């Protein structure tokens with residue numbers, strides 16, 4: 001689904017609990033129809049938990065690089081780190 005790419009940033013916010021409530025509802029509606037993004041939310045939750053514990057998890061190929069670049073942008077913004 002072509003929409004998915006633009007959902008990634010929102011999925012990051014969503015997992016972080018920082019997504020605007022209206023966007024949150026929009027994303028949840030999308031998640032209902034989109035197995036890929038549900039998997040992404042699950043993987044991202046796991047990854048965030050593991051990262052916070054200092055044990056970064058490896059995700060499969062393309063998903064990992066997409067998530068990583070989205071996360072890096074976020075975390076850079078948030079914590080001012082590289």
Ligand SMILES: [Zn+2]
Nearest residue numbers: 001004034037
């Ligand atoms: Zn999707």
